[in-house]
Structures are given as C-alpha cells and as structure tokens.
Amino acid sequence: MTDLKIIGSEEWCVFENLGIPAIKARVDSGAKTSSIQATNIKIIMKGTQEWVKFEVSPLQENRSISIPCQARLVDRRMVKSSSGISEERLVVRTAVTLGDETFEIELTLANRDTMEFRMLLGREALNERYIVNPALNYQIQDFDEAVINQKYAPYFKEKTGLKIALLASNPNLYSNKRIMEAAEARGHEIVFLNVELAYMKLDAHSPEIRYRGGNILNAFDAVIPRIKPSVTFYGCALIRQFDNLGVYCQNTAEAITQSRDKLFASQLFSKNDIHIPITGFAKSPMDTKDLIKMVNGAPLIIKLLESTQGKGVVLAETNKAAESVINAFKSVNTNILVQEFIKEANGQDIRCFVVNGKVVASMQRQAEKGEFRANIHQGGKASIIRITSEERKLAQKAAKVLNLAVAGVDIIRSNKGPLLLEVNSSPGLEGIENATGKDIANEMIVAIEKKLRFSI
Template sequence: MLKVVGSEEWCVFKDLGIPAIKARVDSGAKTSSIQASNISVFRKRNQDWVKFEVNPVQDNRSITLECEGRLIDRRIIKSSSGISEERFVIKTPVTLGDDTFDIELTLANRDTMEFRMLLGREAINGRYLVNPAKSCLLQTFSDESISISYAPYIKEKSGLKIALLASNPELYSNKRLMEAAEARGHEMVFLNVELAYMKLDAHSPEIRYRGGNILKEFDAVIPRIKPAVTFYGCALIRQFDFLGVYCQNSAEAISQSRDKLFASQLFAKHDLHIPITGFAKSPMDTKDLIKMVNGAPLIIKLLESTQGKGVVLAETNKAAESVINAFKSVQTNILVQEFIKEAHGQDIRCFVVNGKVVASMQRQAEKGEFRANLHQGGRASRIKITAEERKLAIKAAKIFNLSVAGVDIIRSNKGPLLLEVNSSPGLEGIENATGKDIANTMIVAIEKKLKFHN
C-alpha cells in the first residue's frame, strides 16, 4: 500500500549534510531539483563531481551549506516559466520520514521560488500518493528544531559586511563612509570598480576581484561610481543585485539620472519645474533654439558634463550661436538652457536619503563665475529651505528611485527650479557647511533597509 504525501514535505540529505529542507511536491515535474549556487565541477576518484552551495532556509542567505555530489548528467530542463536551461544532475540518498532512497537532483537557481527544493514525480512514483490538501504528512520540523539544526552553520558577526564600490579610496566622501560604517561595527571593504570583473553564468554567476578572489557574503554595496566608468560600474551593480546583495542606489537609477536629456524629459513629465531647456540636432534650427529659451544670456551644457565642467555661459545671441554650432559640428550633444539672472550665481544642494532631506546648503559662485560649483571655487553655507523646495527635492529623488541623491535647485522669480539630480553626491561640502554627519546617516539607512539592529 502506497503512503500518502502532502503538497509539501520535509527532506533530509545526510550525504549532502542538509539536516532539513522543505520541498514542494510536484507530480507535474519529472525531475527533483534543489536550490544551488556557486557551482563548480572537479575531479574526484577519476570521476566528475560538483561543489555547490545551498541556502536551505527560504529568505535566509546567512545560512549557507557547502555540498558536493557526483555528477551523473547535464540536462536541458524547461523551467516553470518556459525557459530551457542546462542543469547539472547528481544522485544522492534522500530521507522522507522513515524512508530513505536515492533520487536524482538537478541543481537549479530557485532564489525566486517559494521553496528551496522541488520533489518531482520520478522520486514519488511507485512510493507515494499525493494529497494536495495536506502538508508535511511524513515528518515535520518546528521552528525551534530548524534553528537548532542550523545553529552550527550560522556565522557569528557583530555587524554587516559592506562594499564601497568606487575608484579613489582617498576621496573625502569615501573615507568618511568607511569611517562611519566601521564606527558602527560594520566590516567595510573598498572595491575599485575597474579591478572587479564578472562571470555571467546561469548556474554560478560571480564577481571576482584582481587576483581571482570571489567577492561574496556582502550584505550591501554603496555605489560611488565616477562618470567615466558609469557603464561598467552599473553592470557591476546589476551583478551584485543578481547575487542578492542590497545596492543603496540601483544601476537603473544611476544611469537614468546621469542622462541629462532623459532626466529633463522625466522632470517635465512629472511636473517638476526646470529652467526652459532646448535640444536640437540640426544647425539650421540654432537661432530658433536660442529664441525658444528666451535668448542670451543662456547656458550651454554637454550632456555628460560633471562638477561644472562642460558648462558654458553665452552672454550674447551671436556668441551662443557660435558655441552651439561649434559643438554640433563635432557631433557633440548639448542642452541649451535659460539663464536665471536673479539667482546671482547661487543654487541649493539638498541631500536626500531614503525620501528625506537630511541636509541642505547654499552654494555661491566665485566672483566672475556664473555657476555655484564647489569644485570650481564656490563657497557653501547652511540654508533653511522652504517647504516647496523640500517637496521638490524629495520628488526629484523619488522619480529616479534613488535612495541617496544630491538634488540641485535654483531660486527664480517663477519659484524653485530643478537643475539636476546627482546619484553620487559628495559629502565634504555639505558636511562642513551643515555640521551634520551625512556618512553616518547613509549607513543607518542601510541598517534600516536590511533590518539590522546595532
């Protein structure tokens, strides 16, 4: 007489060292599968074996078991989403209640699935009947027994492991973030963007660092990507995200905020007021482009300009026409923007963290300059922003989904206008001007996101 199993059952794999893992029983799937990552093939006793890691408890990446089994096959398996992929297959004993028998297991990425294991019909055929209305009929484990079983595998740590993904460890902002995190008991690792590289693989995706070291066990990444490496830096951030690491700003948010043309269109779409801005391809339209933004004086800026570089003030229509046509002649994309005279070389930087303005400063351009940029000699001072300016800054960061953002605003006769949103805002100017510990605020934001209690 066949035994009855429910829609889910607890499995024990003594040979793999897995004390308990809950499986979904699926008679529609031919082969059983188990969640596996960091898979690698090696030779043992003149046979192919595989090493792999299993996170047996759903939603708990801190428990990782290192397993190995003899490789018996590589098969093309179609997932429940209809995607075919090659998977490694091992054969190992499984225990369900009082029964122990060999089953074939495919090693699969089940991070997005509810269960870490699937028990297919090859394993249950001739042994069990399935009652989908019941669960855990053969054996059950309490939360307490699971905690006891996996206690030896839980690594004791006092804080988070955080990577700072940047280029220069000596920059003020990077040093402050390292100091702030370490002061709160976290392990900080500085990673140079250009020294990291990726393994793109469905079975075992990786990020490695110069010398071949595999970067893993990070809880969070703070991206501080300089503009020159935006494309590569965002690719790394996406890879960390694929590996389940929390990234304080996403790759999509960073790349979108750095596309000045797209950002300007997004601002307009969401009714965020900006200086009148023009963009055109043909030199035949230059005069009308200038007229469209209320004529000279006007600002001409490269789409990839940063820290005030690549931004030009044209004081007459003739000068503006010459500069615009010169840029167009070398196939360089530019924006043309109205000049806000009444700002008198001042703008406001609002520092937004997790939807709140945590600090604000006013920047004043040096005498003879039109742009208030601290990298070009501008001066910073603390300022109290209005409710309208606060709302504008928060909304600007939100439309890019940036957890950390520097939002630049200029005051005009028409009210506050949004200039741009910076995804890697510097800390030196605003910390010195306001006396606030912004670095600590950023680390606390990560703790809250990961629900870490210091």
C-alpha cells in the first residue's frame, strides 16, 4: 500500500498511440471501466481483428479540434449511464501515460459532450497503482493553459474560410455553441450577433446594419438565423436587411415567418397534400361546439398560433373542458387552433432534422408519464429511431413547402399513417445530437459551403 502513488480527483492523461497529447479526466473509483468521448464510431477489419475508428474532441467545450483515432476492439458491453439508461458501448484497449508511467487500459467509447469531462478514469486503471485523494487535483501532472495551447497548436486551423454570422439571443445555448464550434472546426470565421443589439439604416444608396456602439456589420458571406419567438418580427426584419445587402441567409425571413404562423403553415400543408391531424379554426364563440365536433370531439388539442417547444399547448379531455378553454382564449382575443388528439401515438412523436432537403438525423421522443406532449424541454425522453421512407418523404416535403433550408419536422404515427404535427425553423441540436451521435452542427456548416460553392 505504501508504494501506491496519490492521485487527485482530476488528472491529465496522454494517449500517444491515439495521437491525443492531453485530455483532462475525472478520476472515478466508483466506475469499473474508464471512458472517453468519441464520435463517428466505425468498426473496421485489420486482418482477422476488429478495430474501431473514432474521433475525439479532447478539449471541453471546444469541438473545433477533432482527432481521428484507431484502437483494437476488445469487447461490447452494456453500460448504464448516469441518467440510468443502459446502452451497448464498444470497448477498446490502448496505452495511457500519467506522469512518468505508461500502461494499458480499457476504454468504453461514449458520447460525453454533455458531461463536464471528456474522459473518466475508472478503478481498473487505478488498482495497484494509485490511492485517490478526492480533495486534491493534478497530483500526477498538471498542464497550464499555455502548455495545452502549445500541445494543440498543430491542430488549430488558420481562418481562411467564410465569414459567418450567427444571429441569435443567447451565445451560451448548446445549439449556438455547437454551431460556432463546427464553423471554426472547418476553418471559418464566425461571429455571434445578438438580435436585439443590431439595428438598421434603410437607404436606397447605402443601406447598413450596425451593432451596438456603431460598428458597421459588413463583409459577411452567410448568416445563420436562430430567432427566438419573442423577437420574430425584429429578427426577420434583420434577415431581410442582410438579404438586401447580398448576404446568404440559411433560412429566409419569409420561411421563418410562415413556420411560426401555425394557421398559415397548416393551410400550406393542406394545399400541398401533406397530411396533418384534423384541425379547426374559428373566431366566434357561437361556433365552439361545432368546432369541437369537426375535429372528432374530445379529447382534443388546443394550440396557441405562435407557441413553440410545447408551450401554449393544452389537452382538453372532455367536450365541456374543451368548450371552457376555447371560449376563455377567445374572450381575450387570443387566436388558437383546435386539433384532433391522436390517442394511438401514446405520447410519442418523431423529430426529423432536415438540412437542405435531406433528413440528416431523426429521433423518437417519449412524453413523461402523465404528459401528452413528447417535448424534451418538458421532460420528454429521446432515443434514436429508424424512420420509414414515407416518414422521410413527409419531412422533406414539409421543409420544402415552407422553403426552410434547416428545419425540425415533427411527425406522429397514427392509424391513418404518419401525420405532420409542426415544423420548427430554429430546431435545437442538443437532444437529437445526444440521441443519435450525429454531428448536425457540421451538417449545417457544410450546407452553407455547398450553397456558396466553397471548398476547403
């Protein structure tokens, strides 16, 4: 026991064989096997042996650096995550260096993007080598920021690409950070612009967009709009202004406006033979009973016309309750849609992420027990799903009808076949990237490159 070294609760690891110069690990004696962040995992054959190709982004909150790795596959194991969900993970064996010691360990490959550390060092790596003192950090070796920057200097790409603006409200949202990282990883310069801090000069000779402090925003090649509902009007005005200045906007102001107006969007879907749940709309309270009957009675869904992320959506379980809710909304001049309730869906729906007419990822969302909407922002659970060709065509057509280059298309499975619920013009990336392991932010940047005929 006296020969064992003291190790802290956080340590730097080096994987020379994988080409990883340094990765920060959480030391966890409660976990049997060590784990490392991995994406784009593929099994390959080397002679008679199975190997795994994967990519590691070793620096937390910086996926602009991605290191391609290969290691021998030694096992497949069912592992229960911290959220209690069991999943199969591939296990590889490779050498790790801590300080002046190098030894082989097993690593499970996992998506750890939402975790604080890109690596977890388990007890199999610690046994007969170290004693953990959880009150200390970096007892084996410590790398400061300057050393890390030096180690990763060859991986930083020179910014010789496009100049892109991300037009949104919160730079700390997962989706916005991922898009910024993906653009930088492909060598582009990307700037975050807060919608509410930009303003316009409307002039036939010299139109402008300026930013707080008077800085003129010019020379952008593309704008990625992610406009929250409360600033839709102003955000779309800015997008039109960028368009007037000759800047490519990934989603146009017209497309975003159409998608946010659920009544207009539903009319477009009906016009283009896209099947949706039976939907009703009326102005007068005198028509409420017939409106309820028209959508096959209760239970039924009542939606605010401009609701998002499952907010402003109510389930009325009886005709009497439906009448009360509908008339209450009408009494305060709030526009609502009334829609049939698809009972056989059992609180499940499908989110398809469409980029430039292609479904790049899809997930199934399951509502929390007692809830009828499967929205992740309201406690829904996400899992990967294989969609049918009919569902794929429905998602593609819905995005095309609204002219959205980037869209989150929500579909529900019914006894009548797949039905379109709604289309989101600023779909979130966190749930679907974590559920599918797909790099959707990269897909969005690649789509811009193709549109502008830019090649790296």
